[in-house]
Structure formats: C-alpha cells, structure tokens
Amino acid sequence: MRTFVCTLFVITMAMNAFGQNKECTHDLTIIVIDSDTKQPIEGVTAFISKGAQMIHSDSNGEIHFKNLCLALYEIELHHLNHKPHKESILITKNKQPKLVLLNCHIDTLKAITILGKKSNFQKEVLMLSKLKADDLFKSQNFSIGKSLEKINGVYNLSTGNHIQKPIIRGLYGNRVLVIHNDIRLEGQQWGSEHAPEVDAMSIKEVELIRGAQSIEYGSDAIGGVIILKPKSIYKITKTNGEIISGFNTNGKGFAQSLMIEGTLNKMKSITWRMQGDFKKSGNTKTPDYYLKNTGMNEINGSVALGYQSNDFKLSIHHTFFKSKIGIFSGSHIGNITDLYNAFHASKPVDSSGFSYQIGMPYQSIIHQTTKAEMIYQLKKFGAIKATFAYQKNNRDEYEKTTSTLQSDGSYKPSLSFLLNTYQFDLKFSQSTQAKWQGIFGVSNQYQTNEYFASYLIPNYQKNNAGFYLIEKANFHSIFIEIGARFDLNQFAIQKWEQNNLINRTHSYKGFASSLSIKYPSFFFDTYLNLSTSWRAPFVNELYSYGVHHSAASFEIGNSSLTPERTYQISLGLIEKKMKQLDFEVSIYNNYIHHFIKLMPTVPVSTIKGVFPTFIYSQSDINIYGLEWTFSYQFNQKINWSNQGNILKSIDFTTKNVVFGMPPARFSSDLNYQIIKNKKQTIVATLEGVYTMKQKSDNQDYVPPPDAYLLLNADLFIESNIFKIPFKMSLGVQNLLNNKYRDYLNRNRYFANEAGRNISIRILFPFTI
Amino acid sequence: MKTKLIILSCLVIFLFFHVRKNAPPPNPNEEEFITTLQLEFIDSSGASPSIYALYQDKDGDGGNQPDKWDSIKLKSNTCYYMSITLLDETKTPSDTVSNEIISEGHDHLFCFDVLGLNLSINKIDLDKNGLPIGMKTKWNTGQPGNGSVQVILKHQPDIKTGDCNIGATDIQLTFQLRVE
Numbered sequence: 001m002r003t004f005v006c007t008l009f010v011i012t013m014a015m016n017a018f019g020q021n022k023e024c025t026h027d028l029t030i031i032v033i034d035s036d037t038k039q040p041i042e043g044v045t046a047f048i049s050k051g052a053q054m055i056h057s058d059s060n061g062e063i064h065f066k067n068l069c070l071a072l073y074e075i076e077l078h079h080l081n082h083k084p085h086k087e088s089i090l091i092t093k094n095k096q097p098k099l100v101l102l103n104c105h106i107d108t109l110k111a112i113t114i115l116g117k118k119s120n121f122q123k124e125v126l127m128l129s130k131l132k133a134d135d136l137f138k139s140q141n142f143s144i145g146k147s148l149e150k151i152n153g154v155y156n157l158s159t160g161n162h163i164q165k166p167i168i169r170g171l172y173g174n175r176v177l178v179i180h181n182d183i184r185l186e187g188q189q190w191g192s193e194h195a196p197e198v199d200a201m202s203i204k205e206v207e208l209i210r211g212a213q214s215i216e217y218g219s220d221a222i223g224g225v226i227i228l229k230p231k232s233i234y235k236i237t238k239t240n241g242e243i244i245s246g247f248n249t250n251g252k253g254f255a256q257s258l259m260i261e262g263t264l265n266k267m268k269s270i271t272w273r274m275q276g277d278f279k280k281s282g283n284t285k286t287p288d289y290y291l292k293n294t295g296m297n298e299i300n301g302s303v304a305l306g307y308q309s310n311d312f313k314l315s316i317h318h319t320f321f322k323s324k325i326g327i328f329s330g331s332h333i334g335n336i337t338d339l340y341n342a343f344h345a346s347k348p349v350d351s352s353g354f355s356y357q358i359g360m361p362y363q364s365i366i367h368q369t370t371k372a373e374m375i376y377q378l379k380k381f382g383a384i385k386a387t388f389a390y391q392k393n394n395r396d397e398y399e400k401t402t403s404t405l406q407s408d409g410s411y412k413p414s415l416s417f418l419l420n421t422y423q424f425d426l427k428f429s430q431s432t433q434a435k436w437q438g439i440f441g442v443s444n445q446y447q448t449n450e451y452f453a454s455y456l457i458p459n460y461q462k463n464n465a466g467f468y469l470i471e472k473a474n475f476h477s478i479f480i481e482i483g484a485r486f487d488l489n490q491f492a493i494q495k496w497e498q499n500n501l502i503n504r505t506h507s508y509k510g511f512a513s514s515l516s517i518k519y520p521s522f523f524f525d526t527y528l529n530l531s532t533s534w535r536a537p538f539v540n541e542l543y544s545y546g547v548h549h550s551a552a553s554f555e556i557g558n559s560s561l562t563p564e565r566t567y568q569i570s571l572g573l574i575e576k577k578m579k580q581l582d583f584e585v586s587i588y589n590n591y592i593h594h595f596i597k598l599m600p601t602v603p604v605s606t607i608k609g610v611f612p613t614f615i616y617s618q619s620d621i622n623i624y625g626l627e628w629t630f631s632y633q634f635n636q637k638i639n640w641s642n643q644g645n646i647l648k649s650i651d652f653t654t655k656n657v658v659f660g661m662p663p664a665r666f667s668s669d670l671n672y673q674i675i676k677n678k679k680q681t682i683v684a685t686l687e688g689v690y691t692m693k694q695k696s697d698n699q700d701y702v703p704p705p706d707a708y709l710l711l712n713a714d715l716f717i718e719s720n721i722f723k724i725p726f727k728m729s730l731g732v733q734n735l736l737n738n739k740y741r742d743y744l745n746r747n748r749y750f751a752n753e754a755g756r757n758i759s760i761r762i763l764f765p766f767t768i
Numbered sequence: 769m770k771t772k773l774i775i776l777s778c779l780v781i782f783l784f785f786h787v788r789k790n791a792p793p794p795n796p797n798e799e800e801f802i803t804t805l806q807l808e809f810i811d812s813s814g815a816s817p818s819i820y821a822l823y824q825d826k827d828g829d830g831g832n833q834p835d836k837w838d839s840i841k842l843k844s845n846t847c848y849y850m851s852i853t854l855l856d857e858t859k860t861p862s863d864t865v866s867n868e869i870i871s872e873g874h875d876h877l878f879c880f881d882v883l884g885l886n887l888s889i890n891k892i893d894l895d896k897n898g899l900p901i902g903m904k905t906k907w908n909t910g911q912p913g914n915g916s917v918q919v920i921l922k923h924q925p926d927i928k929t930g931d932c933n934i935g936a937t938d939i940q941l942t943f944q945l946r947v948e
Contacts, residue, residue: 333937335937335940337940341933341934349935350927450793451793459792498827501792546829547829554829604829607805607825607939608937609939609940609941
C-alpha cells in the first residue's frame with residue numbers, strides 16, 4: 001500500500017527541430033509538473049541512459065537534454081517529494097510534443113498525495129525496514145509478532161507460542177509504539193504477557209522505525225515505532241476480494257479469512273470494505289511432549305467506508321478483535337521453590353495429549369477501534385488531516401488458584417481491566433514550492449483504566465497533549481529532516497491503601513527532537529540520525545504491587561520515579577546500486593538517563609513462602625549495537641541473503657549488563673527461483689537462524705538457555721489453476737525438530753519451544 | 769466547506785461527550801485470601817489440653833509483617849492428632865477457607881518437612897481418589913530437642929499423585945518446633 005506514492009504529470013515535449021538523420025544533435029525537453037498543484041517542480045534530478053547525462057530541472061520545471069541520437073532512451077526522474085519515475089522515450093525526427101500522463105500506480109488516487117508527501121519524505125531521510133504483503137503472507141504464523149522477526153534486529157518477548165511482544169534494539173512494552181491503521185494502538189501494553197491486539201491477517205504492509213528517529217508518533221516511542229497498515233480504503237476501484245486459508249500441523253491450527261471490497265455502483269467515489277477471519281489452534285507440541293493448555297482462538301472483523309472528491313476525503317473504520325489464549329498450565333506456579341522444581345524437571349508434570357480445550361489459566365481479550373479520518377486539500381498550502389479514534393480494550397485473565405466461582409456457575413477473572421482511549425490528531429502538511437517543507441501536528445489523548453478484580457495497577461485517567469513540527473529540505477543532494485515535539489502528560493490514579501481510597505495526580509512534560517541526514521553518494525546512501533526523547537513513568541512502574549505468577553516474583557512500584565530520557569545516535573549505510581551485491585549496515589548508541597527497570601530488593605515473606613522481590617528503580621544505561629544485512633545475487637535464479645545483529649548493554653549503577661536484552665542472532669537464507677515469468681513464480685527458500693547464548697551474569701534464577709540453530713524452509717508459488725489466480729506458501733519451521741529454549745520466552749523456565757511445524761497458506765484473490 | 773466543518777465538529781463533540789467519570793476501584797478486601805493458618809494438636813491420650821500454633825497476616829501479602837507467627841511446643845514421646853484450619857480474616861466475619869480445601873481435596877495436598885528432630889508425621893485423611901490430603905495428621909514425637917517444621921499446601925488440579933514437588937504453592941510456612 002503505497003500511500004506515499006505521488007502522482008506526477010510529466011509532460012514530455014520532444015523537440016528535435018534541429019536534428020537530421022542519424023546525427024546525434026537532437027534535443028529533448030521534459031517539463032515536470034506536480035499533479036496536485038499543477039505547478040512546475042524545481043530541482044528534479046533527471047538521468048538519461050547512454051549519454052549518461054544528469055540534469056536538474058529549473059524553476060519552470062524544465063529539463064533540457066542535448067545532443068541526443070535518434071534512438072530509444074531511458075529517462076529517470078527523482079525528486080524528494082515524488083516517487084521516482086522511469087520511462088523510455090524514442091527520439092524521432094520531427095517528433096511532436098507529447099503529453100504523457102503518468103500515474104505511479106494504476107490505482108493511486110489523487111488525494112493520497114497529501115499523506116504521501118510526508119511518508120515518502122520519511123522514507124527518504126529515515127532508515128526504516130519494511131515487510132510487504134508477500135513477506136507477511138509467507139511468514140504469517142497467526143500472530144504479527146512472528147512476522148516482525150523477519151526484520152533484522154527485531155525479537156519478541158514471548159509467553160508461549162501465541163503471545164509475542166516486539167522488542168526493538170532491546171526495548172519493548174511502553175517504549176515501543178504500535179501504529180495500527182494510522183492510530184496508536186492502546187491496549188494494556190505495560191504487561192510483558194500482553195501481546196498487541198492486532199489481527200495479523202488484515203495487515204498488508206509493515207514499516208519499522210528503530211529508535212526515537214520519528215517524533216511524529218509520540219515522544220514515548222524511545223525504542224521504536226511499528227507501523228501496521230491494512231489496505232487503503234481510498235485505493236479501491238472495483239468490487240473484488242480475497243480469501244486466505246492457513247493450516248499449521250503443530251497445534252493443528254487453522255485460519256480462514258474473507259475480505260470483500262468495492263465501490264458503490266452509482267457513486268464511484270464511495271468505497272467500502274468488509275473483512276473477517278477466525279483462527280483456532282490446539283496444544284503446541286515440543287519435540288517430546290505437548291504443552292497443556294496452549295490453545296488459542298481468535299475472531300476478527302472490520303468494516304470501512306470511504307469517500308473521496310478532488311480535495312476532500314473521509315473514511316470511517318471499525319475493527320473488532322477477540323481472542324482467548326491458553327497459558328501453559330505448567331507455567332503457573334506458587335513460589336520460587338516451585339520454579340526450581342519446574343526448571344529441573346526433565347519434562348513438565350502438566351504435560352498432556354493434544355486438545356483444543358482451553359482451561360485455566362487463560363487470557364480473554366476484546367479490543368475494538370472506531371476511527372474517523374478526514375483529509376482536506378487546501379488550494380495552495382498543502383493538506384489538513386484530522387483523525388478521531390476511540391478504542392475499548394477489555395482484558396480478563398483467569399488463574400487456577402485465584403479465580404473464584406460465582407453463583408451463576410461462571411468464574412470471576414482474577415484480573416480484569418477496561419481501558420477506554422479517546423484520541424484526536426490534527427496534522428497539517430505543507431506542500432508549497434518553498435525550500436523547506438513542513439508538517440505541523442497536534443495530538444490529544446484521553447484514557448481511562450478501570451479494574452474489576454484483583455489489584456495489579458490502579459484505576460487512572462490520563463491526558464496527553466502533544467505538538468510537533470517537522471521540517472525537511474534538500475541541499476544539492478543532502479536531505480535533511482529536523483523535528484521537535486512537546487508533550488504534556490497528566491494522570492490521576494485511585495487505589496486502596498489500608499481500606500482508604502487514595503487519589504493522586506502526576507504531571508510530566510518534556511521536549512523531544514530529532515535530526516536526520518541522508519547523503520546519497522555514488523555507491524551507497526548514508527543515513528545519520530541524532531535524537532533525544534523522553535518517556536514518563538507509567539502507572540505500573542509507579543504503583544504495581546503483588547506477585548507475578550509466571551516469574552515467581554513480587555513486584556513493587558515506586559511512586560517517586562522520574563521520566564527517563566534517551567540520547568541516540570545511529571549511522572547507517574545502504575547500498576542497492578550494485579548489480580549483484582546489496583548491503584545495509586547500521587551502528588547505534590542509545591544512552592538512557594534514569595532508565596526505569598526492576599531491581600532486586602529485600603524478599604517479601606507471605607503465607608505462600610518467601611518471594612524474590614523486585615522494586616522499580618532507575619539507573620543510567622547504555623545500549624549499543626550493530627546490525628547488518630548483505631545479499632548476493634549469484635545469477636538470475638540464486639540469491640543468498642545474510643542478516644545479523646549484536647547488541648551490548650551496560651547499566652552504570654550495577655556495572656553489569658542490562659537484564660533481559662536480546663542475544664546476538666545471525667541468519668542466512670538461500671533463495672532459489674525455480675520459475676519466474678509473467679504467469680507464475682515459484683521460489684524455494686532455505687533459512688538457518690542461529691541465536692547465541694545470552695550472558696546474564698547471575699541476574700536470573702536459572703542460567704540462560706544455550707545457543708540454538710533453527711532451520712526453516714519455504715516454497716512460495718504464485719500461479720493459477722483454470723485461470724483462477726492464487727498464491728501459496730508451503731513452509732516448514734524447525735525442520736530438524738530441535739529441542740531448544742529461547743531466552744526471551746518467559747516459558748523458558750518450564751518447557752521447551754515448539755517442535756517442527758508444517759504450514760500451508762493459500763490466498764485467492766477474486767473479482768465480482 | 770461548511771458541511772465539512774459541521775461533520776468535523778460533530779465528531780469532536782461525539783468523542784468528548786463520550787468521556788465519563790470512572791467508578792471507584794473495587795476494594796481489595798472483597799477478594800479471597802488466606803491470612804491465617806492454625807494448627808491444633810490434640811493429645812491422643814486426652815491427658816493434656818489442646819495446643820495451638822498460629823500464623824496470622826491480616827493485611828495479606830506484603831504490607832505489614834505478620835501479626836502472629838507462633839512456635840510449636842510439644843511433649844516428647846507423645847502421639848498427637850493435628851488438624852489445620854485456614855481463615856480469611858480480611859472478611860467480617862472471617863471466612864473458613866479450609867472448608868473449600870476439603871471440598872476440593874482431590875486438587876490439594878499438604879506436606880510437612882521436619883528439620884533437626886526425630887518426628888514422624890502421617891496423613892490420616894483421604895480425598896475421593898484415595899490419596900491423602902494432609903489436613904488431618906498424626907504426629908509421633910521422639911526425644912526432646914529443637915528444630916522446625918515446614919507446612920506446605922500445594923494446589924494440584926488434575927495432576928495430584930501424592931508427590932509434593934508438583935503444582936503451585938498456596939502455603940509455605942516454617943514453624944519453629946520444640947519438643948520437651
């Protein structure tokens with residue numbers, strides 16, 4: 001979904017009045033005009049093949065090529081705010097001036113420009129990673145987390161096989177923002193066992209921004225931003241749809257999705273989409289045994305309605321997400337003795353056969369989002385975009401020991417939360433012919449949290465207001481983006497203390513800023529980013545109090561925490577210009593002042609025994625690392641791609657590594673293109689992923705798991721049967737059925753990871 | 769343009785009228801806890817009065833230190849019948865949690881670890897599957913001395929075999945024990 005794509009009118013006027021015969025004396029003039037403003041564009045870089053000329057357009061948008069022969073030329077146009085354009089032009093004798101209307105994408109509609117400029121610009125100056133629809137389709141393993149792991153340096157903090165929280169450069173939870181369908185996803189993100197409430201099957205593109213490079217989405221995104229995009233509602237041109245079916249052998253999981261979209265018969269400017277899916281999976285099997293109570297089921301649906309005219313766009317979306325996820329019953333323990341017993345057992349006592357049954361403990365989540373969005377194109381200055389969103393998140397968690405039976409026979413959850421979020425964003429993006437182009441935005445969020453069962457975090461009402469300004473420009477071939485943001489964050493909490501209801505308020509404010517530079521050179525593009533940002537302590541860090549059952553720890557909040565502030569620098573090189581070799585390397589350093597973390601303190605003794613106790617505290621830390629990707633195209637058929645990343649950290653208070661950071665990981669995949677033509681594509685992939693052992697320096701109860709190697713294979717087919725097109729992916733994960741445990745899975749104390757899985761995904765697009 | 773502004777304002781109004789005030793959070797005192805564990809020792813000969821030992825932490829986990837944590841004093845070479853009572857004293861009147869444990873006896877198991885003393889403990893109650901529960905036990909003391917006994921309650925739904933090392937721990941308390 002390339003909303004950033006811009007439409008260009010390129011009026012090509014071939015003027016070769018002076019040319020005769022085969023002499024290379026002909027001229028070509030191209031005038032570049034913006035499709036929206038109808039103004040000529042200055043500073044477009046044009047390349048022409050053969051003569052290897054490179055020219056910039058003047059203030060009239062004109063590009064003059066001289067001394068051309070009577071032949072076919074390739075021209076390429078590049079500009080900051082517009083999609084690069086390529087065209088072949090045949091220089092002929094006495095060629096009449098030709099008007100060429102070019103749409104970068106057939107289905108791109110005009111007003112997408114508005115947002116396009118901003119995103120396109122970000123793509124220009126920020127180094128970001130992407131997953132396209134096909135990558136997502138291949139890696140789709142029911143949760144979006146698994147797909148994100150395809151991006152170099154992204155890990156998941158997991159709880160079993162179905163709960164995954166993305167980790168970017170060692171940071172997760174409240175430090176990583178998930179932007180779903182253009183709005184901040186607001187679930188109970190503070191919990192390490194709370195996965196993002198997103199339907200993976202509706203996502204068609206993913207963008208990942210590492211670190212605090214982008215201030216547009218919120219200053220608290222000090223770890224990074226994950227942008228999840230469903231298909232755009234404005235791009236629909238005809239009635240069509242898509243059926244996706246999936247099956248996994250491990251857990252006998254299946255998924256089925258149906259999407260239909262179209263335009264109104266009488267009013268083509270009104271578009272609509274309906275999408276729904278369900279997923280069901282049973283107990284996961286490790287190479288030796290089943291994990292009891294590890295099934296899941298999920299039902300999702302969404303409806304969207306869009307309207308567009310020349311200068312106005314309006315859309316309304318509603319999404320519904322409901323999931324029930326079983327928590328491995330062997331991971332629910334009482335105290336630290338139980339944890340040691342479970343860790344040293346050769347196999348969990350709670351093992352079982354296969355079943356779809358989900359008993360306690362389990363999580364039950366319903367997340368609903370209603371969003372209205374409006375884009376108004378101003379005549380000369382740019383565009384205004386207003387977004388309103390309401391999100392309602394119900395989360396109930398049931399545990400074996402603490403969920404009590406109610407009189408009607410149902411169980412009362414041991415944890416129950418209702419989170420309501422109201423959000424309003426207003427964005428103005430300037431698109432004049434001035435050198436500096438800007439985006440100015442205001443966002444406001446009001447959130448309330450209520451709990452109905454045991455205490456874990458208090459009730460709160462939070463208000464966040466933010467303002468930001470991003471300016472961008474290019475000087476010759478250096479692209480610069482600078483941005484600044486101010487946020488005000490206030491909240492009130494209510495909790496019980498010794499039978500008294502306590503009310504407290506907190507207020508935090510701060511600035512974030514970022515400078516990004518991109519310098520394209522002959523071989524590679526260099527990206528530099530310097531940024532600083534901050535995050536206010538969250539309610540759980542201030543007020544949590546109680547036993548965390550899967551970790552057998554007692555967690556105590558600290559109401560005197562102050563905001564943490566990050567200072568980041570990252571430098572990246574991307575080379576994609578050489579024919580056979582592509583590479584991408586980046587190094588970064590992230591210094592966090594007053595980083596909020598859990599530190600051991602005096603153990604608490606309770607009737608359940610003595611618990612290792614952790615209190616939220618702050619210290620200065622530094623995280624630094626290296627990420628690289630290089631791929632080599634041996635020939636038309638064989639491509640070899642390698643990724644790796646290493647992350648190091650230090651806590652200046654303890655002089656130790658920061659607890660819970662991801663271990664180094666290296667992966668290599670070999671792609672063999674069996675068939676590639678217009679009618680069909682068949683690609684076979686063999687992938688090896690090696691994850692190192694993490695050094696924990698005695699910060700954990702038990703030693704970290706050993707390094708492990710996983711082999712995965714995939715066969716991707718895009719073809720058609722009886723003229724019905726389809727895409728299919730046939731994959732095997734953990735091909736060797738290795739027994740291993742992962743450092744970032746909270747179940748590592750209790751059980752092995754999933755064994756071999758064979759997965760099938762089939763997608764049928766259809767037109768009505 | 770006017771209609772667009774009207775649509776915009778309506779949406780703003782809709783969203784901000786939706787905001788409502790929260791109800792106060794539930795008082796944690798309405799939940800169920802185990803705050804108190806009482807051991808009652810009855811001399812099998814009936815010769816001496818019952819002996820009680822109490823652990824009491826009225827505000828539950830964390831917070832204040834336990835209100836009461838007795839040590840046990842028993843006579844040497846004597847046989848006692850011991851029974852356990854569990855209470856939730858955050859409620860008024862206090863709730864006898866041990867009744868629920870008895871009714872779910874097939875999911876629960878009490879275990880005892882004795883240190884530094886010659887003392888035998890035998891479980892004399894059985895659940896519906898014929899496995900011991902340990903709520904009622906028979907203690908035979910030996911020579912005088914000092915030591916300790918740890919009382920453990922395991923919650924073992926569907927996995928109870930009589931083994932003490934499995935399941936989730938609901939209680940784990942060590943009492944000082946003196947045999948005179």
